[in-house]
Amino acid sequence: MIQIFCSLFKSKGIQHNSLNQWKGKVEQYKEQEVCSEKAEQFIQKMNHYLARQKATLPQQTQILCCSDIIESTFGKYKNKGAKIITDDVLKIAGYSEKSTLEQVSLALQKVNMAAILKWKQENTSISKLALLKRAKKKVAA
Known part of the structure; x- marks a missing residue:
C-alpha cells in the first residue's frame, strides 16, 4: 500500500x-488481499491526511507532495557556488514560478528597499565576489 500511495x-x-x-486502488487491494491490521491503519491514516489536504483543494487545483521539488529548488540555490547565505536566498520562492509584471509591481509596493537591506545585513554574509572587489579597491588605493 505504501508503494501504491507513493507512486x-x-x-x-x-x-x-x-x-x-x-480510492479505487484501496478498494482493489482490499478485494485481492486480506488486509492486515498495519495495512488498514496505514490506509486510515492516509485517508485522514488526504481529507485534510482535500479541504484546501477549492483554492488549489493540485497540491504537489514530493520532496523532489524542495530538493530541486535548494539544488538550484546551492549550485550558485556560494558556501554562505547571500541575498540570493530571497530568490528561492521565484525559482519555479513565472512572475507577471503585475505580480512584481505588487510585490515591490509591499516592501521597501530599506527593509530588504536591513534583512540582508542581519541574515546574510558578504559574497566572495564582494570580498574580492573590496580587496582590489584596497590594493588600488
Missing part, C-alpha cells in the same frame, strides 16, 4: 483525479 501521489500530486484513483 500515485508523488507523480500526480494531490488532486481530485489522484484522490479518486487512490
Whole structure:
C-alpha cells in the first residue's frame, strides 16, 4: 500500500483525479488481499491526511507532495557556488514560478528597499565576489 500511495501521489500530486484513483486502488487491494491490521491503519491514516489536504483543494487545483521539488529548488540555490547565505536566498520562492509584471509591481509596493537591506545585513554574509572587489579597491588605493 505504501508503494501504491507513493507512486500515485508523488507523480500526480494531490488532486481530485489522484484522490479518486487512490480510492479505487484501496478498494482493489482490499478485494485481492486480506488486509492486515498495519495495512488498514496505514490506509486510515492516509485517508485522514488526504481529507485534510482535500479541504484546501477549492483554492488549489493540485497540491504537489514530493520532496523532489524542495530538493530541486535548494539544488538550484546551492549550485550558485556560494558556501554562505547571500541575498540570493530571497530568490528561492521565484525559482519555479513565472512572475507577471503585475505580480512584481505588487510585490515591490509591499516592501521597501530599506527593509530588504536591513534583512540582508542581519541574515546574510558578504559574497566572495564582494570580498574580492573590496580587496582590489584596497590594493588600488
